[in-house]
Amino acid sequence: MNRKGLSVKTIVAIGIGAAVFVILNNYVSIPSPIPNTKIQTSYGFLALMAVVFGPIAGGLIGLIGHALSDTTSYGSVWWSWVVVSVFVGFFIGLVSKKINIESGIFGVRQIVTFNLVQFIVQAAGWFLIAPTLDILIYAEPSNKVFVQGLFAGIANIISVAIIGTILLIAYARTRGKTGSLTKDM
Amino acid sequence: MAVEMLSYIKRTSPVHELSGATKLILFIMWSSAAMLTYDTRILLFLFIMSIAIFMVSKIHFREISFVLYFILFFLLLNNMAIYIFSPQEGVRIYGTSHVLVDIAGRYNVTMEQLFYQFNITIKYFVVIPAALLFIVTTHPSEFAASLNRIGVPYKIAYAVSIALRYIPDIQRDFRNIAQSQQARGIDLSKKEKLFKRVKNTASIIIPLILSSLDRIEVITNAMELRGFGKNRKRTWYSGKSFKRADYFMLVLGACILGATLLITFHDGNRFYNPFV
Amino acid sequence: MKNAIIHFEHFTFKYRSQTEPTLHDINLTIHEGEKVLIVGPSGSGKSTLAHCINGLIPFSYSGEIHGSLKIKEKETKELDLFSISKMVGTVLQDPDGQFIGLSVAEDIAFALENDCIKQEQMKEQVMDVLKLIDMENYLEASIHELSGGQKQRVALGGVMVDQVEILLFDEPLANLDPATGKQAIELIDRIQKETSTTAIIVEHRLEDVLHRNVDRIIVMNEGRIVSDSTPDELLASNILGENHIREPLYVKALKYAGCTITHNMHTANLDQLDISSCKEQLQKWFENTQLQNSQDKEAPILEVENLTFGYHTGKKTLQNISFSIKKGEMVSIVGKNGAGKSTLSKLICGFEKVRSGRILYNGKDITNDSIRERSQIIGMVMQNPNQMISKHMIFDEVAMGLVMRGVPEEELRERVDKTLKVCGLYPYRNWPISALSFGQKKRVTIASILVLNPEVLILDEPTAGQDLRSYTDIMEFLMELNRSGVTILMITHDMHLMLEYTPRALVIADGRLIADDSAAHVLTNQAIIEKANLKETSLYDLAVRADIPDPLEFVARFIAYDKEARKIWQ
Ligand SMILES: Nc1ncnc2c1ncn2[C@@H]1O[C@H](COP(=O)(O)OP(=O)(O)OP(=O)(O)O)[C@@H](O)[C@H]1O
Ligand SMILES: Nc1ncnc2c1ncn2[C@@H]1O[C@H](COP(=O)(O)OP(=O)(O)OP(=O)(O)O)[C@@H](O)[C@H]1O
Numbered sequence A: 001m002n003r004k005g006l007s008v009k010t011i012v013a014i015g016i017g018a019a020v021f022v023i024l025n026n027y028v029s030i031p032s033p034i035p036n037t038k039i040q041t042s043y044g045f046l047a048l049m050a051v052v053f054g055p056i057a058g059g060l061i062g063l064i065g066h067a068l069s070d071t072t073s074y075g076s077v078w079w080s081w082v083v084v085s086v087f088v089g090f091f092i093g094l095v096s097k098k099i100n101i102e103s104g105i106f107g108v109r110q111i112v113t114f115n116l117v118q119f120i121v122q123a124a125g126w127f128l129i130a131p132t133l134d135i136l137i138y139a140e141p142s143n144k145v146f147v148q149g150l151f152a153g154i155a156n157i158i159s160v161a162i163i164g165t166i167l168l169i170a171y172a173r174t175r176g177k178t179g180s181l182t183k184d185m
Numbered sequence B: 001m002a003v004e005m006l007s008y009i010k011r012t013s014p015v016h017e018l019s020g021a022t023k024l025i026l027f028i029m030w031s032s033a034a035m036l037t038y039d040t041r042i043l044l045f046l047f048i049m050s051i052a053i054f055m056v057s058k059i060h061f062r063e064i065s066f067v068l069y070f071i072l073f074f075l076l077l078n079n080m081a082i083y084i085f086s087p088q089e090g091v092r093i094y095g096t097s098h099v100l101v102d103i104a105g106r107y108n109v110t111m112e113q114l115f116y117q118f119n120i121t122i123k124y125f126v127v128i129p130a131a132l133l134f135i136v137t138t139h140p141s142e143f144a145a146s147l148n149r150i151g152v153p154y155k156i157a158y159a160v161s162i163a164l165r166y167i168p169d170i171q172r173d174f175r176n177i178a179q180s181q182q183a184r185g186i187d188l189s190k191k192e193k194l195f196k197r198v199k200n201t202a203s204i205i206i207p208l209i210l211s212s213l214d215r216i217e218v219i220t221n222a223m224e225l226r227g228f229g230k231n232r233k234r235t236w237y238s239g240k241s242f243k244r245a246d247y248f249m250l251v252l253g254a255c256i257l258g259a260t261l262l263i264t265f266h267d268g269n270r271f272y273n274p275f276v
Numbered sequence C: 001m002k003n004a005i006i007h008f009e010h011f012t013f014k015y016r017s018q019t020e021p022t023l024h025d026i027n028l029t030i031h032e033g034e035k036v037l038i039v040g041p042s043g044s045g046k047s048t049l050a051h052c053i054n055g056l057i058p059f060s061y062s063g064e065i066h067g068s069l070k071i072k073e074k075e076t077k078e079l080d081l082f083s084i085s086k087m088v089g090t091v092l093q094d095p096d097g098q099f100i101g102l103s104v105a106e107d108i109a110f111a112l113e114n115d116c117i118k119q120e121q122m123k124e125q126v127m128d129v130l131k132l133i134d135m136e137n138y139l140e141a142s143i144h145e146l147s148g149g150q151k152q153r154v155a156l157g158g159v160m161v162d163q164v165e166i167l168l169f170d171e172p173l174a175n176l177d178p179a180t181g182k183q184a185i186e187l188i189d190r191i192q193k194e195t196s197t198t199a200i201i202v203e204h205r206l207e208d209v210l211h212r213n214v215d216r217i218i219v220m221n222e223g224r225i226v227s228d229s230t231p232d233e234l235l236a237s238n239i240l241g242e243n244h245i246r247e248p249l250y251v252k253a254l255k256y257a258g259c260t261i262t263h264n265m266h267t268a269n270l271d272q273l274d275i276s277s278c279k280e281q282l283q284k285w286f287e288n289t290q291l292q293n294s295q296d297k298e299a300p301i302l303e304v305e306n307l308t309f310g311y312h313t314g315k316k317t318l319q320n321i322s323f324s325i326k327k328g329e330m331v332s333i334v335g336k337n338g339a340g341k342s343t344l345s346k347l348i349c350g351f352e353k354v355r356s357g358r359i360l361y362n363g364k365d366i367t368n369d370s371i372r373e374r375s376q377i378i379g380m381v382m383q384n385p386n387q388m389i390s391k392h393m394i395f396d397e398v399a400m401g402l403v404m405r406g407v408p409e410e411e412l413r414e415r416v417d418k419t420l421k422v423c424g425l426y427p428y429r430n431w432p433i434s435a436l437s438f439g440q441k442k443r444v445t446i447a448s449i450l451v452l453n454p455e456v457l458i459l460d461e462p463t464a465g466q467d468l469r470s471y472t473d474i475m476e477f478l479m480e481l482n483r484s485g486v487t488i489l490m491i492t493h494d495m496h497l498m499l500e501y502t503p504r505a506l507v508i509a510d511g512r513l514i515a516d517d518s519a520a521h522v523l524t525n526q527a528i529i530e531k532a533n534l535k536e537t538s539l540y541d542l543a544v545r546a547d548i549p550d551p552l553e554f555v556a557r558f559i560a561y562d563k564e565a566r567k568i569w570q
């Protein structure tokens, strides 16, 4: 079916992806060895969706998911960081063609590519874009926002490295290979 | 885990009556005004207005108070962080230094710093009632229709609608998965060791995510079977048409935004400076 | 003869991930305005066939197609999903996937919205459909507040609103209580007649569908069509029995009594059944069949005292429920859709916290115990399998509870294999769960709890969507467990299951316990039947019509006899 615009599946993926992002962001974090700090699972999930459904889905899940998650829990949206979520989702999604997760193969080479990309994209997003926007929009002190960006960036890079990689491996396994199922009596 | 989330509260009030698109545009104008200006007089004016609109909406304070505590706590942290990182930010901005208390080194308390942080805080107090109101007075299904009306492609608007529709489902799924995993022996309490807890969390989010991916397929099928995406446009069952009040509010909102920008930027500085 | 509207010719289909085709050489013609029922064991390819008709195959599920399928003279491969959906309206089998809108009205309007219908007209059309499905009071209800049965009705509504020529129902009765099921069949019948559409129904509950006339019944097994005939012809033959499909009970009783069934006896409809030639034989059979029954009572194992609960403040889902279950009992919980049966089971397992009241296990108060503590003694199979499945592979899913309990590898393998066999899943043990049919998924969840050997077992609709063979296998295994002392609570809409296996029944209506009595008594109390949307069995009617003095006893004897007769399978 060749229709203009996004496929229905991509639309649904954006919607469901954003919903899951909200739930993960609000409720599900992994305890870390440092007391009172938790690692968000949501960015690992965002990376998975970006790789599976491509850059547009990745960017929009970042946008809708982050904005909804902010509004439902704080009542206001921190736009500068939402922009970074869009950026991260979009650019991780751009590599998806290289990885081709649908083939069911996600080996060492793909893992390295994926993590390299996510590191570069997130570093640019959290260490540079987020603080710059914070200063421009909110006129916050620059050293504060750079330190904040640094912490958020490191945490999210770790989240994607652990959760994102695990999820992609799990997902690749579900891509059944063609003609592989038989009944064993 | 079932922390409350903000959601639509059904009521009859002039605010509820407005079309979702109107409220969305107003909200965007309102928050742009609040975001751009640091003019204290305008901020105070906007703040008082938003309290007034809040009262008109018949939403009770206690219905949203749980979020407010959250926000207050966040604001407190943010203020502390600003002070710790940059105790002289106010002095830098306003160009004078009226010291009230000396603590150590850079760390003193100046009127400028207090005023600067007061401004940052009140900006939130301007946006928050508006945002809360927008969320609790706009029916989620009308929201998608509104997005479409203000120019967002309908497919993307519908994606937002799907997200809103499925947040409770996924929350329930998450609970059910957690419950059925616990019923089969997984311990989610803090008693377990760190590594075990990481593993246990993974054993819940992996099924949650994989089942959501399956769900994408099922929903896609159902939507395609009922003809989603076949036309360039679609109509909305719960869309609201514009009434006179909508136009009036939009014009009013535009005036406020215009005035704000004019007053804020006419002298080339976003900050209102009472110290000179 | 009317025009052919659907036409399969040497049609074969293989899912991409399978090595063997799921559908083999299908030849089938369905004519305009016909009403056709498709039956077959679980996993025989009914849903797959339905997907071919509505276009999901090949446009959503990829695979290999050979042969041809034409709808209204057009080859489906050459169409697209939208043009097919203009002709075919589908109610899907999976209860989760069907709803898209946030509220009832919106969901029903979905297809209209996509057709760019104007709002006012849409509102009218939606209201008409709501009246049709008897949900006009739920216009604004959010989908999350509906019970399984109410959801099913909305799903029907959502399809009916779009005026299609072919209506396709994949197990429309799966979650409905008996009375609602009856209404649904009447509804489908009425709509099909009024709009003269073609209707195709896939359903396990043959007897319930036959409540209204159908033109033809197609029997499938192992991906092939094994029979295509009128109901009267089919019921006169042995095809249903051979393919493990439950015959209408009254037909079975006639066969047990040794009556010769001919296709001009109008067997398809009990009201029209010509019984004159069989009366005597039935009476004789009744006199010759004996029943032995003994039940010894033990101490209570599970007691519920004044339980009250509501999901939201102000609204009570359950009120003042009290009952006590004795060790080794097998009890069914019945009642209409949305009455609170599933909620009750969640409270017993600690998934939800009671508002007031107590739950006792062996006399000990467990009201405040955690889910995990209770799970050591109480096992629960939830109504919706999707909410329980957490692993990718079948074997891992069933083994998970044992792994968590640290059971050694060898014992684990043995126990899992045994349970998989009981549930008829052994051949699939190395498959991903995503490649299973709905009924098979449900069995996976049953297996994953059975393997843990709980003291008390709660099953929420264990036999929904199962064929007679899996039904018998599962139920006999449960009986065996029960004999060895396991206490079993079963939520069900299947009146026959209740009579057959559970001596006692709890009846819930609108959040209250309205009866706690023997299953047979419940089904003869007209007031309770009406209040809780139950239905008496056709056996009872048959006995009355055959002038048998004690119809209740007739039902009991039939059940005992039938159970013995089915033992041969094991
Ligand atoms: N998406 C799929 N991918 C691979 N194989 C599948 C898929 N869906 C179904 N199958 C296979 O096709 C067979 C028939 O499935 P189908 O859903 O048509 O059965 P059914 O007759 O509808 O059963 P039930 O009564 O349990 O719903 C199943 O045994 C399954 O192995
Ligand atoms: N998680 C929930 N939140 C809010 N309301 C709920 C929830 N689950 C069920 N309900 C409501 O509680 C009532 C009882 O639901 P329950 O699922 O227990 O019914 P049931 O007897 O199992 O029905 P069915 O036979 O259709 O499965 C229904 O009105 C339903 O809408």
Ligand SMILES: [Mg+2]
Residues within 6 Å of the ligand: C046, C047, C048, C093, C170, C437, C438, C439
């Ligand atoms: Mg099926």
Ligand SMILES: [Mg+2]
Residues within 6 Å of the ligand: C148, C341, C342, C343, C383, C460
């Ligand atoms: Mg239920």
